[in-house]
Amino acid sequence: MPLTRLLPSREGEDLIEMITRFASAELAPRVAEAEENAIFPRDVFRKLGELGVLSLPHDAEYGGGELPDEVALQVVEELARTWASVGVGVTVHWASVHPLWKWGSDEQRKRWLPELISGDLLGGFCLSEPEAGSDPGAMKTTATWEGDEYVINGLKAWITHGGEADFYTVMARTSDDGSHGISCFLVPGNAPGLSADPPERKMGLNGSRTSQVRFDNVRVSADRRIADEGRGLAMALDALDTGRLCIAAVSTGIAQAALDHAAEYARTREQFGRPIIDFQGVSFLLADMSARTSAARALYLEAARRKDRGVPFTRLAAEAKLVASDTAMAVTTDAVQVYGGAGYTRDYQVERLMREAKIMQIFEGTNQIQRHVIGRDYR
Numbered sequence: 070m071p072l073t074r075l076l077p078s079r080e081g082e083d084l085i086e087m088i089t090r091f092a093s094a095e096l097a098p099r100v101a102e103a104e105e106n107a108i109f110p111r112d113v114f115r116k117l118g119e120l121g122v123l124s125l126p127h128d129a130e131y132g133g134g135e136l137p138d139e140v141a142l143q144v145v146e147e148l149a150r151t152w153a154s155v156g157v158g159v160t161v162h163w164a165s166v167h168p169l170w171k172w173g174s175d176e177q178r179k180r181w182l183p184e185l186i187s188g189d190l191l192g193g194f195c196l197s198e199p200e201a202g203s204d205p206g207a208m209k210t211t212a213t214w215e216g217d218e219y220v221i222n223g224l225k226a227w228i229t230h231g232g233e234a235d236f237y238t239v240m241a242r243t244s245d246d247g248s249h250g251i252s253c254f255l256v257p258g259n260a261p262g263l264s265a266d267p268p269e270r271k272m273g274l275n276g277s278r279t280s281q282v283r284f285d286n287v288r289v290s291a292d293r294r295i296a297d298e299g300r301g302l303a304m305a306l307d308a309l310d311t312g313r314l315c316i317a318a319v320s321t322g323i324a325q326a327a328l329d330h331a332a333e334y335a336r337t338r339e340q341f342g343r344p345i346i347d348f349q350g351v352s353f354l355l356a357d358m359s360a361r362t363s364a365a366r367a368l369y370l371e372a373a374r375r376k377d378r379g380v381p382f383t384r385l386a387a388e389a390k391l392v393a394s395d396t397a398m399a400v401t402t403d404a405v406q407v408y409g410g411a412g413y414t415r416d417y418q419v420e421r422l423m424r425e426a427k428i429m430q431i432f433e434g435t436n437q438i439q440r441h442v443i444g445r446d447y448r
């Protein structure tokens with residue numbers, strides 16, 4: 070059953086159609102090998118840049134597509150349906166641009182934003198540290214004012230595109246004032262003193278490079294600080310609100326892919342002289358997978374529409390991330406079940422989808438942290 074989407078405009082419909090064609094022609098043939106061998110597809114992001122995907126949400130005056138999140142997130146879902154690492158990469162790039170786009174001065178935006186969203190460059194978002202994951206306010210990386218520059222020292226952990234990014238948006242401590250002592254800097258990827266460790270050896274999402282990034286006396290000029298000193302963590306958390314919607318969209322794409330594969334397999338695999346989809350035990354499993362995937366999509370789209378209308382959406386974004394990532398985990402696990410023994414081998418995609426689903430429950434704030442965000446709203 071092909072997925073039909075309700076888009077708010079003809080422009081949105083055309084875009085999704087183009088992305089779906091691009092994904093099946095250019096991504097589908099490469100995903101299995103790249104994920105198996107941990108190959109980072111830098112050229113795919115250049116191509117997505119040419120197609121305007123890396124600048125979809127941003128203002129037209131800087132060269133962006135100025136598309137509502139309701140559409141942009143469905144593009145992410147479509148990409149992730151074929152290749153989760155690519156969907157994640159696009160959203161990490163958006164997160165890296167977010168503080169400059171939202172809080173940069175007019176001068177900073179005019180100077181850097183067009184280049185950062187031109188499609189040639191790819192960003193990284195440096196918040197987490199080895200001892201500061203769920204609690205980023207505990208970060209130790211410092212940005213010390215020396216002469217007329219900031220000097221950044223510290224270690225950032227788990228950085229998507231670490232060692233591949235052309236620029237990093239970096240949160241670093243400019244004072245000891247707890248979560249109010251963190252500031253945000255735009256750092257070129259080739260800045261002297263900046264280096265990346267070898268990629269982490271992960272359970273899945275291996276086409277997405279994840280590395281520690283080291284800052285050893287990295288000097289940045291004052292005009293590369295975004296907004297006032299002390300506002301860094303608030304800006305990072307705001308970027309995470311949107312980031313959670315993105316991960317909800319990626320999760321929904323993974324769940325949809327698992328459902329599509331499982332339904333196809335159930336229609337063709339025969340036991341007891343008939344296709345296994347004829348057994349209610351299997352078709353009910355598929356029905357639950359379908360219902361959960363649709364619910365995840367409905368929830369992230371509701372949050373996106375609120376965001377597009379300027380209505381608060383923090384709680385709904387956390388709910389969407391929680392529900393969609395748990396859905397991806399459950400639906401991919403059930404897809405492996407539908408495949409039986411074949412599902413447990415690397416010959417079919419469903420086991421990879423199951424490994425990819427797991428990280429969705431962990432990054433962009435673990436699902437325990439999402440519950441804190443949701444629960445806070447009811448205090």
Ligand SMILES: Cc1cc2nc3c(=O)[nH]c(=O)nc-3n(C[C@H](O)[C@H](O)[C@H](O)COP(=O)(O)OP(=O)(O)OC[C@H]3O[C@@H](n4cnc5c(N)ncnc54)[C@H](O)[C@@H]3O)c2cc1C
Pocket residue numbers: 161193194195196197199201202203204226227228229230271274279428431432433434435436437438
């Ligand atoms: C593949 C990958 C890509 C990533 N990309 C990026 C990136 O680009 N940029 C970036 O900055 N970070 C990135 N991260 C980091 C990611 O956001 C963190 O891993 C995540 O926030 C959790 O932090 P942690 O791993 O230190 O776990 P911890 O914070 O140590 O948590 C360990 C466990 O304790 C639980 N826990 C912690 N505190 C609480 C609490 N108060 N209540 C209940 N339970 C709690 C957690 O839910 C978890 O189950 C990435 C991580 C991975 C694995």
